[in-house]
Amino acid sequence: MKTLLFFLIFLHLLGTSSTVYKQWIPNTNFENASNWDRGQVPCAKDVVLFGRSEVVSVFVQSPHTLTEMHIPLNGEFIMAPGAAFTAFDGNQDPGCETGSEVTFASTGNYQWYDPTLWHAASSLENLERGKYTFSVDEERVPCQYDDVLFQPETSFRVDIESSEQMIQLRSISIMGQKFTSDDTLSEYMQRPSAKLQFQGQATFRLSNARCPDKTGCECGNTADHHRICAALLQSSENQCPVPTCKDPLRPIGHCCEICGAIVSLDYSAGFDMELYQARIVHTFLSLSKNAGIQMAMSKVHKPQTFLGIGSRSTVPFIQIVLIDNGTGVQIGTRAEQLAKDIMSDVAEHGESFGIVTGHLQSATGSNWSAQGAGSSVGAAVAGPVLGLLLVLLILGIVLLLYRKGALRSIPSISFSSLWKRKEDPESFQDTSDKGFENPMFDTPSNPAALAGACSVEETPMEKPSKSSRLYYINPLYDETELNA
């Protein structure tokens, strides 16, 4: 209880809350130099051109003197107090000796679902300070319980075309006005300004509510995954950058493969997303050795077509994506280490946080164990226990048969011949003598290290032993692996 209280206080201090703010980046402001083809705001001798058919809303912050301006048929200027356009009267304008044609170049084809056009932060303060959060691509655009911000004193134009024809949000702020109800927003959306700002068929639904489920809420952008990834990769012809690690990982909700680690957690009703997130931040991410590691934690569903299993309904789980700033062979190694630390923590304290099992995958620039380095608390526990039971059962039967004399009558076919195939001749003798040993006894207690168990078996240092053979044939272990 004390720890719980501590974390709640900590949570408060951190300013962490389930609320996420997403701020639209581009603007169509007159004073924004990057909105002009010359990369410079027009000056007095310039002739200003807006495309005839361009549909724009342009915010003008200050007074401008211009020689000539061609305005679009369908558009608006939003003039801040004090802003104005005046005709050039022939007086010198320092820095504007030669006039030229300047074209407003804001393409206007910015999409709502483009992850590169949003900043995400856990508080308004963080947003202001540029402390943005890292997340999978689907969650870089506004999620269903997010607060969306279009900065005050900025004009914009965004294409809100959506697969579901509807965009769910907690609230939306436009030009300094915050909307929290569908009624007031739909009123606003009827205005000519809104028609210039928002293009496309979708409508907004505002809940004005936080995620009601303390185990977390899904972002809700899965239906637009393709749209999101197409927008993200439009400048690279739909090509993801090639990851520089072996067997890179594909986090759910992300467009491209990554190097690093993914921890997947099955949770129970007692799980509290915020609390657990705070624990990871406090216990691990804040350590100096973990500086430069980025974490994205979210509730996700396995894609429905996962492994072709079809429409079998899937249970949501918690996905923790970890990436680091390592390069070359170092890439992903620190993320992997952190993931292992988290797995140990799950093994030790997971239950008190409502975590049932954990599963680790990693891909780094260096290691080989990255391939299929999956392990789970479930397997780690179930493996040895079931293995032990199996061995005890076999031993029991052997003992029973032996006592009853049954075994003696079956001359030495026994178990040794069963093992013979995979064995060097000298060691099989002692196999039959000493009976069986549970291979799992030697398994390191750290569940994350279990992944290495498979490779141990292949290392030349390890003489072929009974353990490795038994490990091979243990069908129960494999089964748990599959299910994990």
Ligand SMILES: *[C@@H]1O[C@H](CO)[C@@H](O)[C@H](O)[C@H]1NC(C)=O
């Ligand atoms: C200017 O506009 C560009 C593109 O719309 C945007 O990325 C940038 O943040 C804007 N700069 C300012 C200072 O508003």
